[in-house]
Amino acid sequence: MAKKVLRAGGAKRKAEGKLRLSEFARALLREWNKLHLPLDARAVIAVSGGADSLALLLGVNELIGAKKLKLKIFVAHLDHGLRKETSRADARWVASLGKQLGYVVISRRVNVAAQASKTGDNLEQVARRARYKFLAEVAQNRRAEILLTAHTMDDQAETILLNLLRGTGMDGLAGIDAVRPMEKGSKLLLARPLLSWARRKDTESYCRLRAFEFRVDEMNANEKFARVRVRRQLLPLMESFNPKITEGLARTAELLREDSEALTGAATRLIELANGSGEKKSGRKGSLSLSLDLLSQAQPALRRRALRQWIRECRGDLRRVERIHILAVESLLFGNRGGRTIELPGGSKISRKSGLLQFVPGPRSAHLLRTGSVKPA
Amino acid sequence: MAKKVLRAGGAKRKAEGKLRLSEFARALLREWNKLHLPLDARAVIAVSGGADSLALLLGVNELIGAKKLKLKIFVAHLDHGLRKETSRADARWVASLGKQLGYVVISRRVNVAAQASKTGDNLEQVARRARYKFLAEVAQNRRAEILLTAHTMDDQAETILLNLLRGTGMDGLAGIDAVRPMEKGSKLLLARPLLSWARRKDTESYCRLRAFEFRVDEMNANEKFARVRVRRQLLPLMESFNPKITEGLARTAELLREDSEALTGAATRLIELANGSGEKKSGRKGSLSLSLDLLSQAQPALRRRALRQWIRECRGDLRRVERIHILAVESLLFGNRGGRTIELPGGSKISRKSGLLQFVPGPRSAHLLRTGSVKPA
Numbered sequence: 178m179a180k181k182v183l184r185a186g187g188a189k190r191k192a193e194g195k196l197r198l199s200e201f202a203r204a205l206l207r208e209w210n211k212l213h214l215p216l217d218a219r220a221v222i223a224v225s226g227g228a229d230s231l232a233l234l235l236g237v238n239e240l241i242g243a244k245k246l247k248l249k250i251f252v253a254h255l256d257h258g259l260r261k262e263t264s265r266a267d268a269r270w271v272a273s274l275g276k277q278l279g280y281v282v283i284s285r286r287v288n289v290a291a292q293a294s295k296t297g298d299n300l301e302q303v304a305r306r307a308r309y310k311f312l313a314e315v316a317q318n319r320r321a322e323i324l325l326t327a328h329t330m331d332d333q334a335e336t337i338l339l340n341l342l343r344g345t346g347m348d349g350l351a352g353i354d355a356v357r358p359m360e361k362g363s364k365l366l367l368a369r370p371l372l373s374w375a376r377r378k379d380t381e382s383y384c385r386l387r388a389f390e391f392r393v394d395e396m397n398a399n400e401k402f403a404r405v406r407v408r409r410q411l412l413p414l415m416e417s418f419n420p421k422i423t424e425g426l427a428r429t430a431e432l433l434r435e436d437s438e439a440l441t442g443a444a445t446r447l448i449e450l451a452n453g454s455g456e457k458k459s460g461r462k463g464s465l466s467l468s469l470d471l472l473s474q475a476q477p478a479l480r481r482r483a484l485r486q487w488i489r490e491c492r493g494d495l496r497r498v499e500r501i502h503i504l505a506v507e508s509l510l511f512g513n514r515g516g517r518t519i520e521l522p523g524g525s526k527i528s529r530k531s532g533l534l535q536f537v538p539g540p541r542s543a544h545l546l547r548t549g550s551v552k553p554a
Numbered sequence: 555m556a557k558k559v560l561r562a563g564g565a566k567r568k569a570e571g572k573l574r575l576s577e578f579a580r581a582l583l584r585e586w587n588k589l590h591l592p593l594d595a596r597a598v599i600a601v602s603g604g605a606d607s608l609a610l611l612l613g614v615n616e617l618i619g620a621k622k623l624k625l626k627i628f629v630a631h632l633d634h635g636l637r638k639e640t641s642r643a644d645a646r647w648v649a650s651l652g653k654q655l656g657y658v659v660i661s662r663r664v665n666v667a668a669q670a671s672k673t674g675d676n677l678e679q680v681a682r683r684a685r686y687k688f689l690a691e692v693a694q695n696r697r698a699e700i701l702l703t704a705h706t707m708d709d710q711a712e713t714i715l716l717n718l719l720r721g722t723g724m725d726g727l728a729g730i731d732a733v734r735p736m737e738k739g740s741k742l743l744l745a746r747p748l749l750s751w752a753r754r755k756d757t758e759s760y761c762r763l764r765a766f767e768f769r770v771d772e773m774n775a776n777e778k779f780a781r782v783r784v785r786r787q788l789l790p791l792m793e794s795f796n797p798k799i800t801e802g803l804a805r806t807a808e809l810l811r812e813d814s815e816a817l818t819g820a821a822t823r824l825i826e827l828a829n830g831s832g833e834k835k836s837g838r839k840g841s842l843s844l845s846l847d848l849l850s851q852a853q854p855a856l857r858r859r860a861l862r863q864w865i866r867e868c869r870g871d872l873r874r875v876e877r878i879h880i881l882a883v884e885s886l887l888f889g890n891r892g893g894r895t896i897e898l899p900g901g902s903k904i905s906r907k908s909g910l911l912q913f914v915p916g917p918r919s920a921h922l923l924r925t926g927s928v929k930p931a
Contacts, residue, residue, distance in 0.1 A: 478812035
């Protein structure tokens with residue numbers, strides 16, 4: 178009935194591809210333009226089978242049908258091997274969905290639990306890393322320009338609260354990016370076109386509107402996961418203070434993201450200025466040494482942020498580098514003794530020497546650190 | 555018994571004023587030094603009669619007794635007139651406490667509820683404004699250099715969460731300042747020397763250790779106040795995720811405060827640079843006009859922050875100025891039409907004219923705005 182009304186409304190607009198778009202698809206298209214995503218591209222869409230990723234796939238499908246987007250779609254599905262029977266069933270379901278819509282489906286099964294118990298890392302972290310590694314590989318193999326994930330505003334609110342509960346600064350409170358390069362300098366864009374407007378209930382009702390069933394992950398009801406407890410206990414309590422708390426948190430994240438970008442920009446300029454005379458090592462970005470003078474005159478928060486950025490550039494990542502290490506490196510700037518050295522986790526060092534801070538790579542490579550079994554403090 | 559042990563321990567350290575300090579007083583002294591508060595000064599202490607303010611007064615009293623501080627203390631008590639009998643009893647109690655310790659007590663009663671119903675403002679806001687107005691007057695009359703309030707780390711955590719619940723950016727999440735000038739440019743320091751380390755239970759046990767009873771404000775149990783519900787419902791739930799959540803929130807606030815200072819510094823420099831050719835109006839800080847060029851090249855978050863700061867300087871405050879107004883002013887920078895104007899709440903305006911943004915004061919003065927009955931959107 179509703180469908181007929183829509184068709185009747187669309188009839189005035191002439192022929193095929195001009196049918197009235199659903200509200201969901203229109204919102205998706207607005208966000209697509211706001212994020213300046215390409216209208217004509219090869220795109221990988223991560224599909225778990227839940228309502229969010231199904232709605233994203235169907236929304237993109239609707240926009241392609243209406244000739245608003247011209248995308249070559251690849252559906253990517255990672256089976257984390259966490260729920261023996263159901264996770265295989267999910268994979269089969271995504272495969273048949275792809276067939277029905279006419280899209281290529283790339284699916285892989287990994288044993289996340291085994292990996293986690295080997296490295297001692299947190300299960301959710303291992304799962305996330307495995308997922309993005311898989312998605313990046315699919316995108317590379319298929320020469321895709323964009324990789325889409327179906328994070329919603331609810332995911333954003335949950336992420337911000339989880340970061341707040343764990344203890345975080347501005348970057349944690351800025352939550353999930355709506356769009357960013359997959360890695361620094363990479364051409365592949367990682368985009369979340371539902372993040373800043375879609376609520377979980379919107380994705381569910383759009384799936385129903387399109388008459389597609391979605392899979393329900395029973396882990397979403399398992400309160401041993403902090404994220405599930407945030408969703409089922411903390412957010413409802415916060416809603417009793419402010420019914421629009423999810424939107425409010427997303428708004429806060431947006432403001433902090435802006436501020437964070439402004440500070441990161443200022444820190445990058447500070448590093449560039451302090452980079453001056455240092456030796457360059459080919460293959461790495463930036464310099465392995467920084468002039469003390471400019472750093473010591475900068476504002477503390479800016480200086481610390483610049484030191485973090487510089488260490489990440491020199492070292493490859495910031496895993497296990499805590500604030501205490503940054504403060505120790507900062508103290509080198511103001512120490513009176515001539516030569517002092519701070520050792521970072523994993524063995525790399527930073528020394529103060531003849532007016533410069535110098536980064537000395539450690540004996541263990543970044544790759545070893547990445548799979549090391551020592552957990553951050 | 556405990557007292558005897560303490561005395562025995564202290565006996566080795568010679569005579570009077572060298573008695574072993576309590577842990578609370580030592581922590582207070584450490585924070586006093588960390589905040590660079592003066593060791594010899596005239597100080598107003600805000601005392602409600604609750605455990606927090608009593609502990610602050612007793613802690614300072616202990617440090618004076620031990621000759622660690624040399625303060626001339628004035629105890630200030632504002633009776634908000636909210637609880638007829640008990641609030642008068644609190645005032646009497648503070649008066650007798652002052653007498654017992656040998657400090658001057660300055661007390662005043664105001665009718666906060668009547669003021670709130672007249673202006674239509676939120677009761678807690680009106681109470682806070684009345685309190686700080688009173689405290690600033692006492693400080694001025696007594697030529698005090700510092701004004702001390704007894705906010706604890708629990709107050710900090712509650713404030714951050716309340717701001718988060720209402721919707722806020724970086725400044726709201728940075729919470730309460732541990733020390734700042736009472737007003738911009740004022741010599742009077744407003745300091746909270748319990749904020750970054752004392753928990754509410756610490757102040758209560760220190761009062762008991764000193765064998766002083768404290769008053770309990772029954773409004774602290776009234777769940778119609780959002781702050782009380784944050785304390786009694788939200789924080790306990792968050793503690794079930796992270797038992798150190800209060801400390802974590804205080805830590806987050808500290809990080810954001812640093813970042814906020816770095817950004818504010820950068821925004822101030824941007825305003826100074828953009829101030830160049832504008833006409834000066836004597837008696838006001840800064841210029842009533844800004845060059846468009848520099849502003850339009852700056853990073854968005856920095857530019858918006860600079861515009862907020864500039865409007866506050868020109869207008870006296872930012873009451874009822876929302877983000878939507880700042881964005882409207884920002885849009886003036888990029889508009890193509892020659893002369894456009896944005897009206898701010900209260901009637902002042904900002905125009906774009908011959909390459910400048912110009913502030914035009916409104917017909918209603920800042921004072922009228924302050925007592926106006928229109929609530930912010």
